[in-house]
Amino acid sequence: MNTVEFTNVSFAYRGDWLQKIRALKQVDLTVPAGCAYGFLGANGAGKSTSIKLLMGLLHGHSGDIRLFGKLIGKVNLRTRLGFLPEQPYFYDNLDVGEYLAYLGRLSGMTPAELPAACDRVYQLLDLGDLRKRQLRSFSKGMRQRFGLAQAIFHKPDLLVLDEPFSGLDPLWRARFKEVMALERQRGATLFFSSHILADVEDLCDHYGVIDHGVVLEQGKLADLMGQAPLALIGSGPAPAEVTAVGDGTWRSVFPEAERAARLAALPAGAQVLRLERQRVALEDYFVNRIRSVHGAGKRLADANEANEERAEA
Amino acid sequence: MSTVTIIAGATFREAVRSRAFLGLLGLFAAGTLASRIVGWVSSTDGNIVTTDLVLSLQSVVGVLVAVATGTALVQTEIQNKTLYTVLSRPVERWQFVVGKFLGLAAGLAAGQGAMLIIGLIYLWATGADVHRWLVLAGLMTTVEVLVMAAVSLCWTALTSPLLAAALGLATYALGHAVAGLPPLLHHLKGAQQVIAGSLASLVPNLGMFTYRNQAAYALPLPWDDLAIRLVYGALWIALLVGITISVIRRKQL
Known part of the structure; x- marks a missing residue:
C-alpha cells in the first residue's frame, strides 16, 4: 500500500487581482509504505506547496491526494502524521516539556503516555537538560532539534520533514540521520525534502524530482544508481578508446548495456584488473536533470554567453 | 480533554x-498609585474620583492588552x-480559533481579576468605600474587554496585525461614540434616521x-x-468569533 498518493494534482496561488500563480501542474506522486522518500527540487519548484497540501495547510487543489489510502480532508488521518516545517517557529513562552505535552495531547496521546514519550525524544535529541527552558531562548539549531522532537513525539506512521537539515551543524546532521533511520526501523515512512542531496543519498531508497510544479521523475534510488556506467581497468594490450592510467594500466568507461560486447572485444593478452560501477553523485544527476529541462541555475559562463547572444540579437 | 480546551490551556x-x-x-x-494624586487635587469627593479613576484605568489597560494580544x-x-x-495535527480550524480565543479570554479575565483585586485593596487602604457594585463594575469591564478581544481577533483575520490594532482602537472609540447616539437620532428623520441607526x-x-461611574457612587x-448587557456582549463575541472562523477556514497558510 502507498502511504502518500498524489493523482493529477494541480494547485494555483492567488496572485495580484485575478492573476493566478500555478504552483503544481498535474502532479502524480507515490510514496510506498515504509520507504524513505527524498523529494528533490530547486527553490520554488513546488516541494513546500506539495507538503502543505498534504498537511491540509493549503486547500483548493484539483485531483486526488490520498494518505494511507484515504482522501485527505478528515482531520483524524493526521493523528498518524508527524510534521517538521521548514525553518520552524514556536511559541516563545512555553517550555520544552509543556510544548511537547501540548502537541502530544493534540495528536491524541493520553496524559499517561506523555512522560515516556518525553524521555524518548529527550534522549534521541539531547533535550533533557533543556526541558524547562522556554523556546524564546533557543538558537536556530536548537529549534530544529525541538522541531524534530515534536514531529516524532507521538510515534507517527508518516514523518513529513521539510528541509530537516537546515541550520544544523555537521554533528547534528549526523544525529538527525540516525534518528530518522531509527524512526524508519520503527516502521515509519519518511517523506522529506532537502537541498543537501548527499543526505538524501544516505537516507533514501526512493526519490522524486519536481521542477516548476511538474514531477519530472520518481522511482527507486537504486535504479537511478544502477544506470551509472561501468569502468573497466585493465593492463596489457589496450582496446580502442581507453584512457591510460599509468604503469601500463588503462581505463575504459561504457554503459551497462555494452558490458558483454566490450569484454568480448578485449585484445588477446589484455588482463582485466577491475570492473566497477562508477558512482553517480545525486547532486550531479539532479543539476543535469533540471538544466536539461530549463535554464534555471545554469552555469555562470553559460548564463553570460546567453545574455551576450540576447544582447547581440 | 477536548481539542479546544487543550489549545485554550496553552x-x-x-x-x-x-x-x-x-x-x-x-x-x-x-496608574492606581498615581490616581490618589488626582483625588487629592479634585474639588469633589476625592475618594469617589479615585474610585472612578481606578475603575477606568482597569478598562483602559484591559482594552490595550486585549487589542495588543x-x-x-x-x-x-x-x-x-x-x-x-x-494545524498539521487532528485539529479543525474552528477548534483552533475557538481554543485560541477562549485561552486569551481566560488570560484577560485573569488579568482583569488581578487588577480588580489590586484596585479594591488600594481603595480600601486609602479609606474609600468598597462595596459589591465595584465588583459588578469590574465584571462589566471584563465583558467589554472580551468584546474588544473578539473585535481585535476579527480584524486580525482580515488584515495585518498593525492595521488590525489601529482598527481595533478605532472600533473602541466608535463603540463608545454610538452609546451617545440614541438621543441624537431623534433629531434625524426618515431614511437618515434608519441609515444612521x-x-x-x-x-x-x-x-x-460602562457602569463605572454609577458604581463609584x-x-x-x-x-x-445586567442580564441583557451580558447577553448583548456574548452575542457580539459569538458573531465576531464566527466571522473570524469563516475567514480562517478559507485562508491559505
Whole structure:
C-alpha cells in the first residue's frame, strides 16, 4: 500500500487581482509504505506547496491526494502524521516539556503516555537538560532539534520533514540521520525534502524530482544508481578508446548495456584488473536533470554567453 | 480533554507569561498609585474620583492588552508559522480559533481579576468605600474587554496585525461614540434616521458595559439590566468569533 498518493494534482496561488500563480501542474506522486522518500527540487519548484497540501495547510487543489489510502480532508488521518516545517517557529513562552505535552495531547496521546514519550525524544535529541527552558531562548539549531522532537513525539506512521537539515551543524546532521533511520526501523515512512542531496543519498531508497510544479521523475534510488556506467581497468594490450592510467594500466568507461560486447572485444593478452560501477553523485544527476529541462541555475559562463547572444540579437 | 480546551490551556499560559501582559499589569499598578494624586487635587469627593479613576484605568489597560494580544493571536501565528505544528495535527480550524480565543479570554479575565483585586485593596487602604457594585463594575469591564478581544481577533483575520490594532482602537472609540447616539437620532428623520441607526448597529455599543461611574457612587444595577448587557456582549463575541472562523477556514497558510 502507498502511504502518500498524489493523482493529477494541480494547485494555483492567488496572485495580484485575478492573476493566478500555478504552483503544481498535474502532479502524480507515490510514496510506498515504509520507504524513505527524498523529494528533490530547486527553490520554488513546488516541494513546500506539495507538503502543505498534504498537511491540509493549503486547500483548493484539483485531483486526488490520498494518505494511507484515504482522501485527505478528515482531520483524524493526521493523528498518524508527524510534521517538521521548514525553518520552524514556536511559541516563545512555553517550555520544552509543556510544548511537547501540548502537541502530544493534540495528536491524541493520553496524559499517561506523555512522560515516556518525553524521555524518548529527550534522549534521541539531547533535550533533557533543556526541558524547562522556554523556546524564546533557543538558537536556530536548537529549534530544529525541538522541531524534530515534536514531529516524532507521538510515534507517527508518516514523518513529513521539510528541509530537516537546515541550520544544523555537521554533528547534528549526523544525529538527525540516525534518528530518522531509527524512526524508519520503527516502521515509519519518511517523506522529506532537502537541498543537501548527499543526505538524501544516505537516507533514501526512493526519490522524486519536481521542477516548476511538474514531477519530472520518481522511482527507486537504486535504479537511478544502477544506470551509472561501468569502468573497466585493465593492463596489457589496450582496446580502442581507453584512457591510460599509468604503469601500463588503462581505463575504459561504457554503459551497462555494452558490458558483454566490450569484454568480448578485449585484445588477446589484455588482463582485466577491475570492473566497477562508477558512482553517480545525486547532486550531479539532479543539476543535469533540471538544466536539461530549463535554464534555471545554469552555469555562470553559460548564463553570460546567453545574455551576450540576447544582447547581440 | 477536548481539542479546544487543550489549545485554550496553552494559549492561556502563553498569554499570561507574555511581556506585554505583565508590563500592562505593572502600568495599572503604577496608574492606581498615581490616581490618589488626582483625588487629592479634585474639588469633589476625592475618594469617589479615585474610585472612578481606578475603575477606568482597569478598562483602559484591559482594552490595550486585549487589542495588543488579540491582534497578535492569529495573524502573527500565520506570519511566524507557529500554527503549522498545530494545524498539521487532528485539529479543525474552528477548534483552533475557538481554543485560541477562549485561552486569551481566560488570560484577560485573569488579568482583569488581578487588577480588580489590586484596585479594591488600594481603595480600601486609602479609606474609600468598597462595596459589591465595584465588583459588578469590574465584571462589566471584563465583558467589554472580551468584546474588544473578539473585535481585535476579527480584524486580525482580515488584515495585518498593525492595521488590525489601529482598527481595533478605532472600533473602541466608535463603540463608545454610538452609546451617545440614541438621543441624537431623534433629531434625524426618515431614511437618515434608519441609515444612521443601521450604521451604528455595525459596531458593538460599548456603552452597554460602562457602569463605572454609577458604581463609584454605589448606584445599583438591576439584575435584568445586567442580564441583557451580558447577553448583548456574548452575542457580539459569538458573531465576531464566527466571522473570524469563516475567514480562517478559507485562508491559505
